[in-house]
Amino acid sequence: MAVSTRVADRPGFILHSYPYSETSLLVEAFTREHGRMPLIAKGAKRPQSAWRGVLLAFQPLLLSWSGRGDVKTLTGAEWQGGLPMLGGRALACGFYLNELLLKLLAREDAHPGLFDTYRAALDGLAGAADQAACLRRFELRLLSELGYGLSLTHEAESAQPLDPGSRYHYVFERGPMPYSVHGDVARYPEVSGQTLLAMAHEEFANAAVKAEAKALFRALINRMLDRQVLHSRQLLRDLQAFDEPSL
Amino acid sequence: MNPPSSLEELVQALRCLPGVGPKAAQRMTLHLLQHDPAGGTRLAEALKKALSNIRHCEQCNTFTESALCALCASGKRDPALLCVVETPADLLMIEQTQAYSGLYFVLMGRLSPLDGVGPKDIHVERLLRRAGDGVVREVVLATNFTVEGEATAHHLGELLRARGLAVSRLARGVPVGGELEYVDSGTLAQALRDRRVV
Numbered sequence: 001m002a003v004s005t006r007v008a009d010r011p012g013f014i015l016h017s018y019p020y021s022e023t024s025l026l027v028e029a030f031t032r033e034h035g036r037m038p039l040i041a042k043g044a045k046r047p048q049s050a051w052r053g054v055l056l057a058f059q060p061l062l063l064s065w066s067g068r069g070d071v072k073t074l075t076g077a078e079w080q081g082g083l084p085m086l087g088g089r090a091l092a093c094g095f096y097l098n099e100l101l102l103k104l105l106a107r108e109d110a111h112p113g114l115f116d117t118y119r120a121a122l123d124g125l126a127g128a129a130d131q132a133a134c135l136r137r138f139e140l141r142l143l144s145e146l147g148y149g150l151s152l153t154h155e156a157e158s159a160q161p162l163d164p165g166s167r168y169h170y171v172f173e174r175g176p177m178p179y180s181v182h183g184d185v186a187r188y189p190e191v192s193g194q195t196l197l198a199m200a201h202e203e204f205a206n207a208a209v210k211a212e213a214k215a216l217f218r219a220l221i222n223r224m225l226d227r228q229v230l231h232s233r234q235l236l237r238d239l240q241a242f243d244e245p246s247l
Numbered sequence: 248m249n250p251p252s253s254l255e256e257l258v259q260a261l262r263c264l265p266g267v268g269p270k271a272a273q274r275m276t277l278h279l280l281q282h283d284p285a286g287g288t289r290l291a292e293a294l295k296k297a298l299s300n301i302r303h304c305e306q307c308n309t310f311t312e313s314a315l316c317a318l319c320a321s322g323k324r325d326p327a328l329l330c331v332v333e334t335p336a337d338l339l340m341i342e343q344t345q346a347y348s349g350l351y352f353v354l355m356g357r358l359s360p361l362d363g364v365g366p367k368d369i370h371v372e373r374l375l376r377r378a379g380d381g382v383v384r385e386v387v388l389a390t391n392f393t394v395e396g397e398a399t400a401h402h403l404g405e406l407l408r409a410r411g412l413a414v415s416r417l418a419r420g421v422p423v424g425g426e427l428e429y430v431d432s433g434t435l436a437q438a439l440r441d442r443r444v445v
C-alpha cells in the first residue's frame with residue numbers, strides 16, 4: 001500500500017487546471033522540489049471557494065498537499081506575490097512555457113534548476129525584457145535539464161572549434177557538422193557558427209541569432225514532442241501578425 | 248448477467264449531464280422507468296424540441312428560437328456599443344446590472360491554447376464581421392479575468408483595434424462594499440497596479 005504523504009508550503013506554480021468533477025479541479029502544478037504533479041483541488045469550482053483568486057497560472061504560490069497514490073489532494077495554496085499578472089503578448093509566451101513543461105516534463109521528476117529558470121523567464125516576461133530572448137533562454141536550459149544539452153562550441157566529429165563565419169548543420173544528439181548540400185547531414189537544420197557561439201553564451205539580442213536559434217529550437221523541440229502539437233505556438237504566430245514590420 | 252441494452256443506453260446517456268456519475272444515472276433511469284414514465288416521456292419530448300428549435304442568434308450568437316434574439320431585435324439598445332462575453336450566462340449577469348445599454352456578442356467559449364481551443368472555436372470571424380458593420384463604434388471586452396479570458400481579450404483587442412474600432416476592457420479591482428482586510432491578495436495587488444488618478 002502506498003505511504004501517505006503530507007507536504008506543506010512548497011514553492012510551486014499552477015501550469016494548467018482541468019475540470020475534475022462538478023465542484024473540483026485537477027491542477028497540474030510545477031513545484032520546485034517535487035517537479036510536475038497533479039493535485040485535486042476539492043471545491044475549487046464552487047462560487048465561494050477561497051481558491052478562486054489563488055489557483056492562477058503564472059503566480060508564485062506556496063502549495064501543500066497530502067494523500068497516497070499518484071494524485072494527491074491539495075490542502076493549501078498561498079499566494080506569494082511579487083510577480084505582476086502577465087498580460088497581452090507576455091501571456092501568450094507564458095502559455096508556451098507551460099505547454100512545453102506539460103508536454104515534456106515527466107510527473108514527479110524534480111528539476112529545481114528548471115524551476116528557477118521558469119521563474120526567471122516569467123520575471124522577464126512580466127517586465128519589459130526582450131520576450132523572444134526570454135523564450136530562447138528557457139528553451140536552451142529546458143533541453144539541457146532534460147538531458148538534451150546542446151554542443152555549441154565544437155564540431156561533432158572533428159572536435160574543431162566552431163568558426164563564427166561558417167555554416168553548419170545541427171545533427172540531433174550529436175552536434176554541429178560542416179555545411180553540406182547533400183548526404184545525410186543536409187537533412188538537419190542549418191545554422192551559422194555565429195549563432196551557435198552566441199547561444200553558448202545565452203546571447204540572443206542579435207536579430208539574426210534570434211531567428212536562427214528559434215528555428216533550431218523548433219526543430220529540436222518538435223523531435224522531442226514526437227508529433228504532439230504545441231497549440232500555444234499557433235497563438236504566438238497569430239499575434240505576430242500585429243508586429244511592426246521592423247520587429 | 249447482462250442488463251437490457253436500452254436500459255444501459257439510457258444510463259450512459261444521462262451521464263453526459265454535469266455532476267451525474269454512474270450511480271446517479273442508474274438511480275434516475277430506474278426512477279423514470281419505475282415511478283414516473285409520464286415524466287420520462289415529457290423529458291424526452293422537451294429535450295428533443297429544445298435541441299431542434301434552439302439555435303444561435305444571427306447577430307450576437309446567443310441561444311434563441313428565432314433568427315434574432317429578443318435583445319438584438321428590440322431596437323431600444325445602443326447599436327454603437329458591442330459587449331463581448333464568453334457565455335450566455337455572462338450576458339445575463341451583465342443585463343441584471345442594468346448598467347449597460349448596448350448590444351452583445353457571445354463567444355461561446357474562450358481561447359485556451361493548453362486545451363487546444365483556438366480562434367476558430369470561438370467564432371472570431373463572425374465577431375469581426377459583426378463589429379465591422381459600420382455602426383459599432385466601441386467594443387467592450389467583458390471576458391473573464393482568468394488567464395484564458397485575458398488572453399482572449401488581448402487577442403480580440405488586437406484584431407478589433409487593427410480595424411479602427413475603439414476597444415475597452417472591464418475594469419478590475421476591489422469589489423463594491425469590499426473591505427481591504429478581506430480582499431484576496433491577488434485582487435488587491437492588481438487593484439494597486441491598475442490604480443487611477445482621481
Ligand SMILES: [Zn+2]
Binds near residue numbers: 305
Ligand atoms: Zn442576439
